[in-house]
Amino acid sequence: MKSLGAKFSDQQLTELKGVSENIGVAVSKLSRAALRLGLIQISNLSDKDMDKAIDLVLVNDARSK
Numbered sequence: 001m002k003s004l005g006a007k008f009s010d011q012q013l014t015e016l017k018g019v020s021e022n023i024g025v026a027v028s029k030l031s032r033a034a035l036r037l038g039l040i041q042i043s044n045l046s047d048k049d050m051d052k053a054i055d056l057v058l059v060n061d062a063r064s065k
Helices: 010-023 027-048 050-063
Strands: none
Touching: 010 027, 027 050
16 A cells, blocks of 8 residues: 555544544544545546536535645
């Protein structure tokens, strides 16, 4: 596996750690699963409506900072 080098906000790290502890999985596993699920959702939406997919990415990127 290769390292992505993504940066997470303090809020995202807190959420990742909290969910990780609640469900009993490592933060890295949770992060990979969340990324995969998000990519699937974005890809499916882009197949139907590219503009909505782009908006979804941009809005959530802004909210994650």
